[in-house]
Amino acid sequence: MTDQAHTGATRTIRPQGYWVGVARDGQKMGFWFILPTFLLLLFIVIFPFFMQLYLSVTWWTPLEGIPWYSAWEVFSWFDNYLTLATDPRLWGALWRTALIMIVAVPAQFFLGMALAYLFIDQFPGRKLFYSILLTPMMIVPAVVGLMFFLLFQGTGPVNAHLGLPADFSWLTDVNRAMISVIIADIWQWTPLMFLILLAGMLGVPSDQLLAARLLGGSNWQNFVKIILPRMKTVIIIALVLRTVECFKIFDLIYIMTKGGPGVQTETISVFLYKQTFGDLEWSYVAAIGLTILIVLSVIAAKGLAYMARKQG
Amino acid sequence: MSSIQIRNVTKRFGEFTAVRDLSIDIEEGEFVALLGPSGCGKTTTMNMIAGLEDPTEGQILFDGQDLSGLRIQDRNIGFVFQNYAIFTHLSVYRNLSYGLEVKKVPKPEIERRVQAMAERMSISHRLDQPASSLSVNEMQKLAIGRSAIVEPRIFLLDEPLSNLDAGFRAYMRAELKVLQHEFGQTMIYVTHDQIEAMSLADKIAIIDRGRLMQYGAPLDIYNDPQNRFVANFVGSPRMNLVDGELREERGTLKLMLHGGAEIPLSGKVRVDFTCDGSVHGGSFGVRPQDIYFGEKRGGDDITMTGKVEVLERVGPKRLAYLQVQDTLFVAFDDLDRLRVGDEVPFCLPSDKSLAFDIDTGRRLGGA
Numbered sequence: 001m002t003d004q005a006h007t008g009a010t011r012t013i014r015p016q017g018y019w020v021g022v023a024r025d026g027q028k029m030g031f032w033f034i035l036p037t038f039l040l041l042l043f044i045v046i047f048p049f050f051m052q053l054y055l056s057v058t059w060w061t062p063l064e065g066i067p068w069y070s071a072w073e074v075f076s077w078f079d080n081y082l083t084l085a086t087d088p089r090l091w092g093a094l095w096r097t098a099l100i101m102i103v104a105v106p107a108q109f110f111l112g113m114a115l116a117y118l119f120i121d122q123f124p125g126r127k128l129f130y131s132i133l134l135t136p137m138m139i140v141p142a143v144v145g146l147m148f149f150l151l152f153q154g155t156g157p158v159n160a161h162l163g164l165p166a167d168f169s170w171l172t173d174v175n176r177a178m179i180s181v182i183i184a185d186i187w188q189w190t191p192l193m194f195l196i197l198l199a200g201m202l203g204v205p206s207d208q209l210l211a212a213r214l215l216g217g218s219n220w221q222n223f224v225k226i227i228l229p230r231m232k233t234v235i236i237i238a239l240v241l242r243t244v245e246c247f248k249i250f251d252l253i254y255i256m257t258k259g260g261p262g263v264q265t266e267t268i269s270v271f272l273y274k275q276t277f278g279d280l281e282w283s284y285v286a287a288i289g290l291t292i293l294i295v296l297s298v299i300a301a302k303g304l305a306y307m308a309r310k311q312g
Numbered sequence: 313m314s315s316i317q318i319r320n321v322t323k324r325f326g327e328f329t330a331v332r333d334l335s336i337d338i339e340e341g342e343f344v345a346l347l348g349p350s351g352c353g354k355t356t357t358m359n360m361i362a363g364l365e366d367p368t369e370g371q372i373l374f375d376g377q378d379l380s381g382l383r384i385q386d387r388n389i390g391f392v393f394q395n396y397a398i399f400t401h402l403s404v405y406r407n408l409s410y411g412l413e414v415k416k417v418p419k420p421e422i423e424r425r426v427q428a429m430a431e432r433m434s435i436s437h438r439l440d441q442p443a444s445s446l447s448v449n450e451m452q453k454l455a456i457g458r459s460a461i462v463e464p465r466i467f468l469l470d471e472p473l474s475n476l477d478a479g480f481r482a483y484m485r486a487e488l489k490v491l492q493h494e495f496g497q498t499m500i501y502v503t504h505d506q507i508e509a510m511s512l513a514d515k516i517a518i519i520d521r522g523r524l525m526q527y528g529a530p531l532d533i534y535n536d537p538q539n540r541f542v543a544n545f546v547g548s549p550r551m552n553l554v555d556g557e558l559r560e561e562r563g564t565l566k567l568m569l570h571g572g573a574e575i576p577l578s579g580k581v582r583v584d585f586t587c588d589g590s591v592h593g594g595s596f597g598v599r600p601q602d603i604y605f606g607e608k609r610g611g612d613d614i615t616m617t618g619k620v621e622v623l624e625r626v627g628p629k630r631l632a633y634l635q636v637q638d639t640l641f642v643a644f645d646d647l648d649r650l651r652v653g654d655e656v657p658f659c660l661p662s663d664k665s666l667a668f669d670i671d672t673g674r675r676l677g678g679a
């Protein structure tokens with residue numbers, strides 16, 4: 001009865017003026033509040049996604065002479081997808097990206113963990129060292145690229161310190177170019193690992209550590225049995241974060257080697273960049289981007305499901 | 313099991329002296345309580361025994377042996393933390409087995425000892441569950457069991473009952489007493505609760521502002537406090553302690569209280585106040601349960617008159633607050649006949665009254 005009376009009242013009020021209805025009706029207000037965000041998402045996520053999907057099944061390039069929305073004129077079915085499946089340059093770039101991940105992320109993890117362990121205790125100058133250690137992380141990656149580009153020159157400081165001749169090249173050598181890039185990445189991102197792991201380590205209750213010591217556990221035993229298990233979540237977050245970031249590595253490499261010599265340091269991002277702005281193969285790049293998106297989404301979904309199952 | 317000698321131990325943190333020249337001897341198998349108000353240095357003392365802090369001066373000997381060079385993990389000291397410090401990410405079983413695991417005790421023996429300890433602590437039905445799922449009282453038992461399983465040379469308990477609710481605290485107090493008896497372990501117990509200390513300990517060390525005030529059996533401390541601080545701190549309800557000037561008038565020695573009233577001194581307590589001729593001001597102490605109403609029972613007892621201000625029920629008895637000028641005396645209303653507003657005579661038994669020097673707080677005379 002009262003409900004009906006209420007709705008009836010609302011109905012009679014609504015025609016009186018626009019704002020009265022909006023103020024009374026929370027849902028309608030909410031719609032207007034989220035509308036800008038919704039439009040933004042539509043513009044930066046959903047529209048590009050469908051544009052990408054559309055282009056990826058054509059042979060369209062900016063050189064075609066027709067606007068992108070007319071790309072159906074050069075419709076190619078799944079040719080781009082078939083090409084990418086057997087493109088050695090793409091698979092090479094993927095492998096090199098994986099290689100950087102496999103080497104750099106664990107190196108950053110172990111260095112970060114060791115540094116964090118050093119920093120749980122107070123010592124004179126702790127704050128100073130802490131600030132110094134965090135500096136690399138705050139430098140723009142392009143600048144880090146430039147720094148290491150200069151450091152690894154034939155006549156640069158690295159060779160000078162190691163007593164190597166000027167023709168001992170780093171960035172133009174087939175093997176050493178990759179090593180240089182990995183070193184630069186480790187240098188820049190160990191601090192982030194250190195920061196996250198230190199926060200996690202400081203979160204381990206100190207009285208439990210003390211209890212473990214009083215029970216006779218050595219520092220190593222307590223580290224493995226108490227500290228590490230308690231840091232599990234933080235460790236997973238740190239590793240996932242760095243792995244994802246590593247997959248996108250671009251600016252460092254682009255400045256240091258431009259993916260060279262040849263394609264020796266060409267990662268997936270560098271490869272896509274070159275395909276897009278060098279070769280202007282936009283429909284092919286769209287197909288690759290979409291494939292990577294789908295593969296990573298599946299992996300992420302599986303991972304999340306696994307974690308949910310372990311917790312539930 | 314070990315005996316412990318604490319010898320002239322001083323601990324300073326910068327300018328602040330937490331413990332001053334403390335000496336305590338603890339026999340093998342004894343249960344000793346370190347009792348004192350918050351911040352008195354009792355926890356610092358315990359941390360020094362455990363090796364968590366190094367004494368600034370002095371020595372702590374275990375069976376005559378100085379362990380100061382030994383690392384914490386090699387000292388074999390059982391420690392029960394105030395908040396238990398249970399490893400919440402491990403199972404109950406792994407909590408119990410931790411101390412044996414790290415010492416590389418063979419698996420079957422660990423299994424056997426964990427089962428036995430879990431049985432003893434009545435948490436065996438919980439062994440496979442995560443320790444974080446335990447209730448507070450089970451955590452308490454787990455914390456004790458986890459330390460006891462490694463058979464430590466001594467057992468330190470840092471206010472282990474303070475997190476429990478009143479009912480369970482009384483139960484755990486009894487349980488601890490039984491456990492101590494079973495383990496036959498040297499135990500040191502830190503508490504600010506004198507009832508806990510009184511009911512559990514073989515000996516109590518009362519500490520105030522880093523100094524040892526008295527060390528002895530609970531009853532000795534209760535009956536024979538060595539200074540004003542101990543007299544005031546031990547006992548519930550608190551001892552009546554009134555301060556005043558000593559004055560001789562026409563052959564009678566009187567304690568002129570700051571509140572205006574006077575206590576004519578006679579008998580043993582008079583002897584106590586005068587045994588040291590130099591004392592001019594004193595504190596007169598008498599426990600509420602020693603004050604009585606009605607006829608004088610001993611020839612030397614002191615009769616006073618006061619007005620009943622408040623009557624307060626404490627269990628089966630009532631506490632009477634008696635106002636004599638500006639001074640309040642607390643006594644048990646043993647006859648249950650008092651009414652608020654009554655002017656009643658009451659007696660202070662001379663032989664059970666204590667005398668303290670007002671300046672130094674030290675006991676005058678004595679038993």
